[in-house]
Amino acid sequence: MGVPDQDRKLLAGWADRVIGYQDSDHAEAAADTSGLSALGRAAVAVRPRPEDLIRPDGRPVNPRSRAALADMFAYAHGLARRPAPGSVLARMVDGGLTEQEFETTFFLFAVAGNETLRNGVPGGLHTLLAHPEEYRRLRADPSRTPAVVEEMLRYWPPVIDFRRTVTHDVELGGQRLRRGDKVVVYHAAANRDPAVFADPDRFDPDRFDPGRSGSGRSGHEHVSFGDGPHFCLGAQLARVQMRAMVREVATGLPELEPAGEPVRLVSNFQNGLKSLPVRVR
Incomplete structure (x- = not known):
C-alpha cells in the first residue's frame, strides 16, 4: 500500500477501533503519535473525539462509518496524493475509482487485510496447544501443516458471522425473505454442522486433505472464507501466512504449552484473542 514504516501502527489502531469497538481496551485506545510521519500526525489531528461519536438521541455513531473513521480516510486521501510507485494504492488511484470506492477499498485493505489473520493465528495456536496429541503429531510430521491449518480455520473461524442484505424476495430454508431484509450468516455454526462434518466439536486435521486448500475428505469445505461471489479475496495469502506461522511453531521453536487462560476480545x-500466555516446556 506504500504506507511509510513509521505509520504502520496506525493501520493496527484503525483495525482495533473497527473490529474491537465493543471492547474497552480497543474502543477507547488513545492514538500514539510518536514517530509518525507528517501525514500520519495530520490524520491523527482529525480523529473524532468520543463526544463527537454520540448522536443527538444518545445513540452511538456506527464505528465503521465515515464519520467515526475520519482520520483513516484523511490519511488515505493524503497518501493517494503521493502514492509510492508500484504500490496497490497507486494502482487504485490510477484505476478510475470513485471517491466512495477508493475509501471503501482502502478500508478493506487497512482493516480486513490484517485483523482476520491477527485473530486467526493466535486462535489457531490456542486450539493446537489445547490438543497436545495433535500438536505432537504436527511436530513429528510438519507435512501435515496444510491440513492442520484448514482444521484450525474450521474449528476457530476468525469471523464469527456476517450480515447481508436480501436483494430480492426469496424463500430460504422454508423462510420467506423480502428485499431489504437482513440475514446473518454464522460461520461458526456452519463449520460445526453435524450434517456436513462428522463429530464436529472434535479437532481433527485428518478430515482435510493436505494437498488441496480447504477441501475436506468428505467433499465438504469450511466456510471461514465465505462462499460464492463473496469468497475472501485474501484467502490464499492468509493460508500461506498461517502455514508459515504454524510450520515455524512446529519446527523452529521448542515445545510450547499453555501458561494461563487466554484473554478474549469482546x-x-x-x-479474537488479546493475549495468549505460553511457556517453553
Missing part, C-alpha cells in the same frame, strides 16, 4: 463479530 466482540460478537471477530473470534
Whole structure:
C-alpha cells in the first residue's frame, strides 16, 4: 500500500477501533503519535473525539462509518496524493475509482487485510496447544501443516458471522425473505454442522486433505472464507501466512504449552484473542 514504516501502527489502531469497538481496551485506545510521519500526525489531528461519536438521541455513531473513521480516510486521501510507485494504492488511484470506492477499498485493505489473520493465528495456536496429541503429531510430521491449518480455520473461524442484505424476495430454508431484509450468516455454526462434518466439536486435521486448500475428505469445505461471489479475496495469502506461522511453531521453536487462560476480545463479530500466555516446556 506504500504506507511509510513509521505509520504502520496506525493501520493496527484503525483495525482495533473497527473490529474491537465493543471492547474497552480497543474502543477507547488513545492514538500514539510518536514517530509518525507528517501525514500520519495530520490524520491523527482529525480523529473524532468520543463526544463527537454520540448522536443527538444518545445513540452511538456506527464505528465503521465515515464519520467515526475520519482520520483513516484523511490519511488515505493524503497518501493517494503521493502514492509510492508500484504500490496497490497507486494502482487504485490510477484505476478510475470513485471517491466512495477508493475509501471503501482502502478500508478493506487497512482493516480486513490484517485483523482476520491477527485473530486467526493466535486462535489457531490456542486450539493446537489445547490438543497436545495433535500438536505432537504436527511436530513429528510438519507435512501435515496444510491440513492442520484448514482444521484450525474450521474449528476457530476468525469471523464469527456476517450480515447481508436480501436483494430480492426469496424463500430460504422454508423462510420467506423480502428485499431489504437482513440475514446473518454464522460461520461458526456452519463449520460445526453435524450434517456436513462428522463429530464436529472434535479437532481433527485428518478430515482435510493436505494437498488441496480447504477441501475436506468428505467433499465438504469450511466456510471461514465465505462462499460464492463473496469468497475472501485474501484467502490464499492468509493460508500461506498461517502455514508459515504454524510450520515455524512446529519446527523452529521448542515445545510450547499453555501458561494461563487466554484473554478474549469482546466482540460478537471477530473470534479474537488479546493475549495468549505460553511457556517453553
